[in-house]
Each structure stands twice: as structure tokens, then as C-alpha cells.
Amino acid sequence: MPLEWQDTRPPEPEARATYAIAVRFEPAMRAAISRAFRTLMNPTVLGEIRRALVIDGSLSSVMAVIPFYDPHRPRQEPWPIIRRDLSNIIRRTYMAAALDAAKRLIDKAGGERHLHKRDVVREAATQIYIDETVGSLIVLISNSQQEAVQRIVAAGTAAGINPLTTARQIKTTVGLLPRETKAVENRRALLASEGLSGVKLERAAERYAKKLHRLRAERIARTEMLDAQSAGRLNSWQTLQRDGFLPPNARRRWIAEGGSARTCPICLELDGQDIPLNGSYGIVDRPPAHVMCRCSETVYVPRRSGSVNVVTGL
Numbered sequence: 001m002p003l004e005w006q007d008t009r010p011p012e013p014e015a016r017a018t019y020a021i022a023v024r025f026e027p028a029m030r031a032a033i034s035r036a037f038r039t040l041m042n043p044t045v046l047g048e049i050r051r052a053l054v055i056d057g058s059l060s061s062v063m064a065v066i067p068f069y070d071p072h073r074p075r076q077e078p079w080p081i082i083r084r085d086l087s088n089i090i091r092r093t094y095m096a097a098a099l100d101a102a103k104r105l106i107d108k109a110g111g112e113r114h115l116h117k118r119d120v121v122r123e124a125a126t127q128i129y130i131d132e133t134v135g136s137l138i139v140l141i142s143n144s145q146q147e148a149v150q151r152i153v154a155a156g157t158a159a160g161i162n163p164l165t166t167a168r169q170i171k172t173t174v175g176l177l178p179r180e181t182k183a184v185e186n187r188r189a190l191l192a193s194e195g196l197s198g199v200k201l202e203r204a205a206e207r208y209a210k211k212l213h214r215l216r217a218e219r220i221a222r223t224e225m226l227d228a229q230s231a232g233r234l235n236s237w238q239t240l241q242r243d244g245f246l247p248p249n250a251r252r253r254w255i256a257e258g259g260s261a262r263t264c265p266i267c268l269e270l271d272g273q274d275i276p277l278n279g280s281y282g283i284v285d286r287p288p289a290h291v292m293c294r295c296s297e298t299v300y301v302p303r304r305s306g307s308v309n310v311v312t313g314l
């Protein structure tokens with residue numbers, strides 16, 4: 001469920017222990033997202049954009065040379081490469097989380113620790129999750145780039161900017177949201193008004209754009225890794241229940257990351273709610289409830305008396 005949330009910071013260091021697996025795979029995901037943008041807007045494409053701007057200058061001629069994602073032509077380059085790259089990281093995170101969840105449960109029961117991935121997840125559910133998640137990510141990457149390019153070309157045309165400058169601006173803003181592209185433009189205008197010009201001005205704008213790009217890739221990666229971790233664990237619990245390791249009445253409970261003014265009202269509301277393993281919390285089926293959500297879940301088996309026996313508490 002790719003989402004984007006603009007104005008949050010990563011969890012506090014003490015909250016990171018909960019997300020050990022998500023955090024472990026996050027740098028690889030961040031790199032994969034940056035790679036996806038660079039693959040879409042590669043030097044050949046950037047060269048063609050430049051040519052289109054110089055020769056014709058129209059928005060449509062520029063857009064025509066960029067291979068934006070077309071759901072009717074999913075095999076068009078470069079999307080199969082991007083899809084493979086993103087799928088690989090998401091699968092690794094998902095499987096690591098599923099194996100970890102199963103090991104924790106089996107350890108508590110004093111059982112056999114040697115597990116194969118076939119024992120802990122249903123492959124069909126895994127593949128559906130990966131395909132849907134990567135599909136949405138690809139649309140997010142393509143659409144945001146499309147909007148950014150449209151914005152720059154329209155602004156450049158309206159202001160009568162030299163096509164080569166417009167081409168350079170497109171190169172600088174690869175991977176940024178329209179809002180962030182605007183921030184780079186504002187920064188460039190500010191620096192120009194302070195007397196910076198030429199190569200120095202361009203370098204400063206590029207540095208700022210790179211910083212924004214790093215933060216954006218981090219936001220997407222953090223959220224996607226938390227989602228993959230949560231989905232992998234749930235698949236594992238459901239598989240163990242199906243195979244009789246967990247009883248049919250096993251339940252899972254929402255745990256909000258408490259003790260912080262930043263815990264959002266949605267998560268406080270969900271805190272402590274419990275549902276069957278195949279159930280739903282209503283607004284969501286499992287954490288995260290939103291981008292950068294720090295919530296978790298636990299699985300437990302209710303006792304007859306009404307008291308509960310917490311099996312695991314990751």
C-alpha cells in the first residue's frame with residue numbers, strides 16, 4: 001500500500017528496535033527507489049528531452065520521449081527492470097519478517113527452530129502482496145515524475161526560459177514531487193537574488209534537490225518496509241494457524257507506539273483492539289495505519305476465563 005506523507009520524521013531511535021527488519025532492509029529499498037528514478041530518466045532520455053525542448057519546445061513533444069508507465073504496456077522498458085528490482089527487496093523483507101515471526105512463536109512453544117520458507121508463508125498470498133505493492137509503487141514513481149516534468153516545462157514556456165536551462169532543471173529534479181520541485185525553484189530564485197549565478201547557482205540548486213530526493217526516498221522506503229514486515233508476519237501467523245500450530249481462536253491485537261505526543265489519534269483509537277487472525281480492524285487490516293506509523297501487533301490465545309495468554313509480543 002504505497003502512500004506518501006510529507007511532514008514526518010523517522011521514528012525515534014528507541015522505537016526502532018520494534019522495526020529491526022524494516023530498518024535492516026531500508027537502505028536497500030532507498031537505493032532501489034533512487035535507481036528506479038534514474039532508470040526512468042536515464043542519460044538517453046534526458047538527451048532526448050533536451051533535443052525535444054530545443055527543436056520543438058512543446059510540452060507534448062517532451063512528454064512523448066519519456067517512457068512513463070502505461071498499464072496497457074507493462075513490459076515497456078524500463079519498467080520490467082524497475083519491477084524486478086523493487087520486488088526483490090520487498091520479497092526479502094517480507095520473508096525475513098515471516099520467518100522471524102514464526103521462529104518467535106515456535107521458540108515460545110519450545111518447538112523445532114529449523115524452518116523453511118514454505119512452512120511459514122503461503123506463496124500465493126506473498127505474490128499477490130508483492131505484485132500489488134510494486135504495481136502501486138511504479139504508478140507513484142511514474143506519476144510523480146510526469147507531474148514534475150509537466151510543471152517545469154509549463155513554467156519554463158510561460159517565463160520564456162532558455163530550453164537548455166529547462167532541460168537542466170528537469171535533470172536536477174528527477175525523483176522529486178511537484179511540491180519539492182517548486183521548493184528547488186524557490187531556492188534557486190533566492191540564491192540568484194543573493195547574487196549567485198552560473199555554475200555556482202546550478203551546483204547549489206542541485207545539492208538542495210539531492211537532499212530533498214534523499215529524504216523522499218527515505219520516506220517511501222521506511223513506509224514500504226514497515227508494510228512488508230507487517231504483511232509478512234501476518235501471513236506467517238495465518239499459515240501457522242492453518243497448519244494447526246496456532247489454535248482457531250488465536251487473535252491479534254493492535255499495539256500503538258505510546259508515550260509520545262506524535263502518536264496519532266487513529267492509532268490511539270486502534271490501540272488494544274483485538275480481532276481474529278483473518279479479521280480486519282475496520283479502517284485497516286494491519287499496521288501501518290498511515291505513512292510512518294509506528295504501530296505493531298501481537299498474537300495471543302484467549303483463555304476460557306477471559307484472561308489472555310500473550311504468546312509473543314514483538
Ligand SMILES: [Zn+2]
Binds near residue numbers: 257264288293
Ligand atoms: Zn500507528
